[in-house]
Amino acid sequence: xxxxxxxxxxxxxxxxxxxxxxxxxxxxxxxxxxxxxxxxxxxxxxxxxxxxxxxxxxxxxxxxxxxxxxxxxxxxxxxxxxxxxxxxxxxxxxxxxxxxxxxxxxxxxxxxxxxxxxxxxxxxxxxxxxxxxxxxxxxxxxxxxxxxxxxxxxxxxxxxxxxxxxxxxxxxxxxxxxxxxxxxxxxxxxxxxxxxxxxxxxxxxxxxxxxxxxxxxxxxxxxxxxxxxxxxxxxxxxxxxxxxxxxxxxxxxxxxxxxxxxxxxxxxxxxxxxxxxxxxxxxxxxxxxxxxxxxxxxxxxxxxxxxxxxxxxxxxxxxxxxxxxxxxxxxxxxxxxxxxxxxxxxxxxxxxxxxxxxxxxxxxxxxxxxxxxxxxxxxxxxxxxxxxxxxxxxxxxxxxxxxxxxxxxxxxxxxxxxxxxxxxxxxxxxxxxxxxxxxxxxxxxxxxxxxxxxxxxxxxxxxxxxxxxxxxxxxxxxxxxxxxxxxxxxxxxxxxxxxxxxxxxxxxxxxxxxxxxxxxxxxxxxxxxxxxxxxxxxxxxxxxxxxxxxxxxxxxxxxxxxxxxxxxxxxxxxxxxxxxxxxxxxxxxxxxxxxxxxxxxxxxxxxxxxxxxxxxxxxxxxxxxxxxxxxxxxxxxxxxxxxxxxxxxxxxxxxxxxxxxxxxxxxxxxxxxxxxxxxxxxxxxxxxxxxxxxxxxxxxxxxxxxxxxxxxxxxxxxxxxxxxxxxxxxxxxxxxxxxxxxxxxxxxxxxxxxxxxxxxxxxxxxxxxxxxxxxxxxxxxxxxxxxxxxxxxxxxxxxxxxxxxxxxxxxxxxxxxxxxxxxxxxxxxxxxxxxxxxxxxxxxxxxxxxxxxxxxxxxxxxxxxxxxxxxxxxxxxxxxxxxxxxxxxxxxxxxxxxxxxxxxxxxxxxxxxxxxxxxxxxxxxxxxxxxxxxxxxxxxxxxxxxxxxxxxxxxxxxxxxxxxxxxxxxxxxxxxxxxxxx
Numbered sequence: 001x002x003x004x005x006x007x008x009x010x011x012x013x014x015x016x017x018x019x020x021x022x023x024x025x026x027x028x029x030x031x032x033x034x035x036x037x038x039x040x041x042x043x044x045x046x047x048x049x050x051x052x053x054x055x056x057x058x059x060x061x062x063x064x065x066x067x068x069x070x071x072x073x074x075x076x077x078x079x080x081x082x083x084x085x086x087x088x089x090x091x092x093x094x095x096x097x098x099x100x101x102x103x104x105x106x107x108x109x110x111x112x113x114x115x116x117x118x119x120x121x122x123x124x125x126x127x128x129x130x131x132x133x134x135x136x137x138x139x140x141x142x143x144x145x146x147x148x149x150x151x152x153x154x155x156x157x158x159x160x161x162x163x164x165x166x167x168x169x170x171x172x173x174x175x176x177x178x179x180x181x182x183x184x185x186x187x188x189x190x191x192x193x194x195x196x197x198x199x200x201x202x203x204x205x206x207x208x209x210x211x212x213x214x215x216x217x218x219x220x221x222x223x224x225x226x227x228x229x230x231x232x233x234x235x236x237x238x239x240x241x242x243x244x245x246x247x248x249x250x251x252x253x254x255x256x257x258x259x260x261x262x263x264x265x266x267x268x269x270x271x272x273x274x275x276x277x278x279x280x281x282x283x284x285x286x287x288x289x290x291x292x293x294x295x296x297x298x299x300x301x302x303x304x305x306x307x308x309x310x311x312x313x314x315x316x317x318x319x320x321x322x323x324x325x326x327x328x329x330x331x332x333x334x335x336x337x338x339x340x341x342x343x344x345x346x347x348x349x350x351x352x353x354x355x356x357x358x359x360x361x362x363x364x365x366x367x368x369x370x371x372x373x374x375x376x377x378x379x380x381x382x383x384x385x386x387x388x389x390x391x392x393x394x395x396x397x398x399x400x401x402x403x404x405x406x407x408x409x410x411x412x413x414x415x416x417x418x419x420x421x422x423x424x425x426x427x428x429x430x431x432x433x434x435x436x437x438x439x440x441x442x443x444x445x446x447x448x449x450x451x452x453x454x455x456x457x458x459x460x461x462x463x464x465x466x467x468x469x470x471x472x473x474x475x476x477x478x479x480x481x482x483x484x485x486x487x488x489x490x491x492x493x494x495x496x497x498x499x500x501x502x503x504x505x506x507x508x509x510x511x512x513x514x515x516x517x518x519x520x521x522x523x524x525x526x527x528x529x530x531x532x533x534x535x536x537x538x539x540x541x542x543x544x545x546x547x548x549x550x551x552x553x554x555x556x557x558x559x560x561x562x563x564x565x566x567x568x569x570x571x572x573x574x575x576x577x578x579x580x581x582x583x584x585x586x587x588x589x590x591x592x593x594x595x596x597x598x599x600x601x602x603x604x605x606x607x608x609x610x611x612x613x614x615x616x617x618x619x620x621x622x623x624x625x626x627x628x629x630x631x632x633x634x635x636x637x638x639x640x641x642x643x644x645x646x647x648x649x650x651x652x653x654x655x656x657x658x659x660x661x662x663x664x665x666x667x668x669x670x671x672x673x674x675x676x677x678x679x680x681x682x683x684x685x686x687x688x689x690x691x692x693x694x695x696x697x698x699x700x701x702x703x704x705x706x707x708x709x710x711x712x713x714x715x716x717x718x719x720x721x722x723x724x725x726x727x728x729x730x731x732x733x734x735x736x737x738x739x740x741x742x743x744x745x746x747x748x749x750x751x752x753x754x755x756x757x758x759x760x761x762x763x764x765x766x767x768x769x770x771x772x773x774x775x776x777x778x779x780x781x782x783x784x785x786x787x788x789x790x791x792x793x794x795x796x797x798x799x800x801x802x803x804x805x806x807x808x809x810x811x812x813x814x815x816x817x818x819x820x821x822x823x824x825x826x827x828x829x830x831x832x833x834x835x836x837x838x839x840x841x842x843x844x845x846x847x848x849x850x851x852x853x854x855x856x857x858x859x860x861x862x863x864x865x866x867x868x869x870x871x872x873x874x875x876x877x878x879x880x881x882x883x884x885x886x887x888x889x890x891x892x893x894x895x896x897x898x899x900x901x902x903x904x905x906x907x908x909x910x911x912x913x914x915x916x917x918x919x920x921x922x923x924x925x926x927x928x929x930x931x932x933x934x935x936x937x938x939x940x941x942x943x944x945x946x947x948x949x950x951x952x953x954x955x956x957x958x959x960x961x962x963x964x965x966x967x968x969x970x971x972x973x974x975x976x977x978x979x980x981x982x
Contacts, residue, residue: 041071046082049075050089057092062099069093087116091123094130103134110134121158122166128156129173132180141184148181175205175212176319182219191227195220211320214247221256225263233260234272241279248297248320251290251331254280258337262344270348277345283337287328294324339365339374346378350385359385359394366398371405379406380413383420392428396421415445419454426461429817435461442481452478452485459494468502471495492518493525500532505539508532527557531566543573564595568602580609592630600626600635607642616646627663636667637675641682648686657686661699668714669707671749680721697725716744720754735761742770747777752785759794768798789815789822796831805835826858830866842873849873864894868903871911880911887911902928902937909943922951 041049053068069089076082090113097106113119114127132147150156152174162170178201185194198220206213217240224233237257240247247253261277264270281289301317331337342365349358362382369375379402386395399421407414422437438461441454459474475491475498482488496511512529523529534549550570554563571586587602603626610619623639630636640663647655660679667673680700687696700722707715723737738761745758755778763771771794779791796811812828819825833848849866852858871886890904905928912921925943934940947954 041068042075046072046076046085050085053089053092057096060099062096066093066096066100069096087118090116091119091127094127098130098134101137103137107131107134107138119158121161122163124158125156125162125166125170125173129177132177136180136184139187141188145181145184148177148184152177152181171208175209178205179212179216179219182216182223186219186223186226191223192229195223195227195229195232198223210246211248215249215323217247218249218253218256221253221260225256225260230260230264230267230269230272234264234276237276237279248293249323249327250281250293251286251327254286255331255334258341258344261348265344265348265351268351270352273348274345277341277348280341282341286331290324290328290331294321294328297321297324336372336374339369339372339378342369343374343378343381346381346385350381353388355385355388359389359391363398366401376402376406376411376413380417380420383417383424387420387424387427390427392424395424396428399424415441415448415450415454418444419450422454422457426457431461431464435465446481452482452487455481456487456491456494459491459498463494463498463501466501468498471498489519489524493529496529496532500536500539503539505536509536509540512536527553527560528562530557531560531562534566535569538569538573541576543576546570546573547577564590564598568598568605571602571605575605575609580613584609600630600633604635604638604642611642611646611649616650619643619646631667632672632674634674636663636673637678637682640675640679644682644686653686657683660686664703664714664717668717669711671713676717677720677751677753680717681724683721684725693725697722700725712744716741716750716754720757723757735764739765742774745774747774747781752778752782752787755782756785756787756790756794760790763794763798768801772798789819789824792818793824793828796828800831800835805839808835821857823857826852826855826862829855830862830869833866833869837869837873837876842877846870846873860894861897861900864890864897864900864904867894868900868907871904871907875907875911880915884908884911884915898934898937901931902934902939905931905934906939906943909946918950922947922954926954 044052049068049072053065053072056062056064056068069092072089073086073093077086090109094106094110094113097109110127110131114124114131119127128147128151132144132151135141135144135147159167159170182194182197182201185191185197198216202213202216202220205216217236221233221236221240224230224236237260240253244250244253257276257280261273261280264273264276297317297320301314301321304314304317342361346358346361346365349355349361359382362378362385365378366375366382379398383395383398383402386392386398399417402417403414403421406417418437418441422434422441425431425434425437435458438454438458441448442451442458445451455474455478459471459478462468462471462474472495475495478485478491479488493512493515496508496515499505499508499511502508509532512533515529516523516526519526530549530553534546534553537549538546547570550566550573553560553566554570557563560566567586567590571583574580574583574586584606587606590599590602592599603622607619607622607626610616610622620643623642626633626639627636633639640660643663644656644659647653647659660683664676664679667679668676670676683696684693687693700718704715704718704722707718719737719741723734726737727734738758741754741758742762745755747755755774759771759774759778762774775791775794775798778785779788782788785791792811792815796808796815799805799808799811809832812832815822815824815828822828829848829852833845833852836842836845836848849870852866853863867886867890871883871890874880874883874886887904887908891901891908895901905924909921909924909928912918912924925947928934928940928943929947931940
């Protein structure tokens, strides 16, 4: 529901009677000080009575003037000699009463005065206008309309006798009469008629007085809205917007537009609401524009007040300034105008499911506006909008911003904000972070309706971290804390799933049986639980029981989401029982239209049965059929491998080779064919030894050359395969071959594996800008490629080399967020440590290096390098004693890596020397010098040079030792002294 602004624009437009009078009265009269009456009016002579009345009138003492003039008229009006004087006093008496707002008392006398054929045209014009005002103030709108219509309709006879200067005043009054006529229609409730009246009058007003035409436009918009004619109202807003400079009541117009947009939003007219709301100016611009107009007309008023004959302009400017001031005062009282406006625009986009536009508007709104109630509501909507378009990091950031601004015990939406943040983290594959926030919801807000769901999701996040025991605890806690919650059933079922994930199949089966017993009729996961029971039976290697249960499940739940998986496991159980034909039938029943992955898995399991039974001919036919049916499968190369293997198992290596080459010829020039690169990479197995490698290299070169013109994609893949063949033995040649492919690479069409290899070669050649373009384009065209770890790694390395530390860290963050199990994970962690170390952030660097040491998949050589870097970190902090332990660990535990071992020996000796322990240094360097396998390492030469300089006879001592080995020759006298810290 969209809330309206508390200050309706109607209040800005419905002028109180007193204000209407003040707007209409002429200003600038020259007055004299009042003359107090010395005696009772009845005792004054006619001349004294008139003179004192006139003095009071000119002094603005309206009550005294009324008393004296009324006495004059009553006493001397009936007297023939003074009747003419009394006739001339009556208009003054009317004015004195009107100035005191005695409209009802004044009206009869005013009508009488207007009937006077001798009435001067100037007061006659004023009285005629006042007649309409009096009826208006007495709520006699029909009589007021008649008076105003007569005034602006050109039917008044005295008008032709008005002096030229007063003709202009009359024209100004006619304009006001038109506007007041329309307002009477509105006050009568005939808004449709009022809107039509203004539509008819505006063109004429525009030609005479654009400011008045602008006011009429505002009144027409109000009338249309009150009449419920939203179509005409939005059309008027669009029509008026280009000439907004002509609207002096700009604040009122935009306030009405906001109300109109809100109403359109409420009525589900979202496109029209956006069209209306987007045309509304911000609060500051409206105020600045209105004040600018106020200053302009105040300046004009000051000028015309000094100019004789310009009283009619002074009258118009005074009225206009009064309106502007009042509108500004009312507008400045409207709370949250900008935030209300932007929230409505965003909500319209949100209702149209254009969440991105809504989110961008809300985000800009939150960044620009001070926090208030509307901004608080908008902040929560922003989180939801980002979640709708799955911009999870944005949703998390918005939730953090919300919690930072509005976190207080009085805010009832805090649990929702935390829950949304946790949900976004979970969707962004950050289960650990999500678990902590879900836990905060359930623990900090245990009575909130979201608490049981948060506790349940905490358990799910624990499951995703393989913390199955902890997940079971969370699910059990949900049942204890929220026994009446519908989430209790969910938790009970997922406790069984946690046991299954933990491979506690007996306990999992018992839990699922208990679940079915507890919820026998309305079990939400009934079919799923029955599948899990069979799954656990299979996990317990009770294949006969699993066969019965899977068949029973498939018979009773043919529409379950687990049907295809059950078929696959049924085949496995049958195969384990030796029922191969039944197993093959189960695999054959898998439907690729329902689940292509399971169907393909079943196909390959069938192939494995043929292999195990030694039926290679049937195996070949089986996979040839697979290739024919699934030429675009990701497992195409695997099928080719099995065909090739079948020939090889029968002793036909040549047929095995040709089977692979035939598949390469068939699919190699098809850009969309998957796995062709894997076919190429399988060839070295069929060409063992040096001679085989030469033969394969020659054939790849011939294939490349022969395919250049007619099969360019095949030629490119062959050249890439040639580079892969020599990648380890001749890395420079491999890089040259890959660089030659760069001009042909098209990220939109080529394999991300080829693109990543070529981009790496370009980066390693030093052409960083070209490599950056290739990495980014590959990422753009292949956002889910397996090689995305290499793309982020390459971008991070380039940023490092160019000194862009922040961008490098961002690239490594993306690497860690988007890749799992990458062989480059350890490298990235080490590089992150290097970046921190370069900035003097030693604790962060140490954490990064130690993280690599804990990685089971990190290579031992990489771990040796991390130990060296940890030692260097301590050395940079003058912690040489600590550094020696790291260096020693390298050459003791990782001695198979000569480069790292030599560096560790040298660095440890240098650290000991800096500690003032020369004998220990000599001991380390003598051990280092005796390591024959490290000959040729520059570090060993430096250690020998140190020994030669500080211990000239050290060689003789070594020779006299019982276990002395051959010693290196003396180092040149120019060898440097390696005593500086790293």
